[in-house]
Amino acid sequence: MLWLIRLVLLILILYLLYSSVKYIINPKRKLELAQEQKRFYFLDDQENVRKNFHITYKGVRFEGEKYLGATEKAFDVVSIFVWTKNVSSLKGLTREDFEYLQNEIKERYPNAKLDWKSPIHEFLQKSQQKND
Template structure:
């Protein structure tokens, strides 16, 4: 009887390990960290949840955007997105073209939104092109 119980516990432990590995592999935050390490672009968002912030990584720099719901002519949509950088020192080497790319990616997902960049990115956007 003890041997059968021990075998059941071993099978349950194996199933738990497989399930834990599967959940770890599917975790979107892990994919975000991998994209940051590889200097790739990755966009993490729940479009159906307007209360959850959007996270994205581009060229090794992580950004976070706060979504604000508002009205359009048709329905309630995300109308404002305030984007800020977690580590401003990671912005080294960023150009306006990079910011335009990020704006384009955000606007493809939220076409009615107005993007507002927070400090220090807004300084690059607001300075005139010479």
């Protein structure tokens, strides 16, 4: 009976260690932590085109939807739509911030055409017209 209790305790301790390690290395937790700390973090599975990527930058969380298509040499991600669910969190972001995000996305997906959904799309068009 004593051996059985020891075995159960050992299994419980191993399970707790396993669970805590899984929690610590969880990428979604890292994304949420980066958002709280207002840092840049890019969460993406580049091998899986069907999975959206997530970016956090200056406390704002963006989501990007990837679309597969044909390029000159192979099939690759050819179109990306990016948006944020919390529009009010965009307060304080500038055109340079969006250019930084575009560069980070282009670095990972050089063949993709990047489109921003409303209201970011309108903001970038207005600031582009002012610069012209």
